[in-house]
Amino acid sequence: MPELPEVETIARELKKRIIGLKIIDVWADKDKPFRQSGGLKKFLKEVENKKIVDVRRRAKFVVIDLEGPRSIFIHQKISGHLLYGKWKKEKAGWKSIISGPLKNDLKNKYLRIIFFLNNDYQVALSDLRRFGKMMLVGDEEIENLKELKKLGPEPLEISFGQFKNLFTKKKGRLKPVLMDPYFIAGIGNIYSDEILWDAGYHPLARVEKLKENDLKKIFNSMIKVLNKAIKYQGDSMDDYRLPSGGKGHYQEIQNAYQQTGKKCKKKDGGIIQRLKVASRSAHFCPVHQKI
Ligand SMILES: [Zn+2]
Structure with missing residues (x-):
């Protein structure tokens, strides 16, 4: 996802x-x-001939602001990603007329929704598993959507003080807590592993036992890892691709996620291990991420 x-x-x-x-x-x-x-019919009637005035992210959602009082709120879900290109309809379905990854990468071939733009290009949602959805929302209603209302803060927009306050009275294991969108938004399986590897904490560590000094290290690693991943344009180990159809590059520098059996890049002699936590996998180094 x-x-x-x-x-x-x-x-x-x-x-x-x-x-x-x-x-x-x-x-x-x-x-x-x-x-x-x-x-769709009703949706189309509302967006037809509307100008796009902004595109932004909120948590894991893409928001396309249209002229007038409404925005398109897009949940890409597990396997969905938005592409920008040109496709033509053939018997077997839509085919990219631009060569390269839009045409060749299988992950970009599951077109479910296409927006036609007035420059002859299109924005398309490729979504293998079909969980993606789109909504038209009034600009003032966005933050009140049930998808956003109870979400935790944006990790790149909070201070250490605010981050520390989140942990007051919080109990549980570190990795599931970081992955909980109601605790903090936007961190999932990949980056929770990467943040904890960087900070040197075990995924099963109890958050109620963490001291200010520990939280500071986790906070710093969170900022560092997320910014680095944005710089590398995300992780394309799974379904995610850039709007150009190409891959992000974070998978080339992953330290923990899906690295089971590899030597820890901190050169401490550790071998990355995998364990199950809250029905997800956690990847960590048993040498420098002790419980
Ligand atoms: Zn290590």
């Missing part, structure tokens, strides 16, 4: 390309992703 760095990259890359353009049509193979807006 795309996490903060991946969604941030998608929003930034799309923003460069589509601001000021108008949506002239929308195609979708099913009505389901638009159910909360009363179906």
Whole structure:
């Protein structure tokens, strides 16, 4: 599932390309992703000929601000990612007329929704598992959406003081706590492993036992890892791709996530191990991430 760095990259890359353009049509193979807006027909009527004024990220969601009082709120879910290109319809489905990864990478071939823009380009959602959805939302209603209302703060927008306060009275294991969107938004399986590897904490450490000094290290690693991942344009080990169809590069520098059996890059003699926690896998070095 795309996490903060991946969604941030998608929003930034799309923003460069589509601001000021108008949506002239929308195609979708099913009505389901638009159910909360009363179906595709109704959705189309609202967005048709509207100019795009901004593209931004909120938690793991992409928000496309349209002229007028509404925005498109996009949940890419597990396997969805937004692409920017040109496709034409053939018998077997939509085919990219731009060569390269939009045409060749299998992850970019599951087009479910296409926005046609007035520069002859399109924005498409490739979504293998079909959980992605889109909603039209009033600009003032966005923060009150049930998807956002109870979410924790944005990790790159809080001070250490605010981060520390989150842990007051908080109990549980470190990795699931960091992955809990109601605790802090945008961190999932990949970056929780990477942050804890960097900071040197065991994924099962109890948060109620952490001291200020420990939280400071975790906070610093969180900022460092997330910013680095944005710089590397996210992690394409799984389904996520850039709007150009190409891969992000964070998978090339992963230290813990999916590195089971490899030597710890801190050169401490540790071998990365995997364990199950809250039905997810955690990857860590048993030498420098002791409980
Ligand atoms: Zn190590």
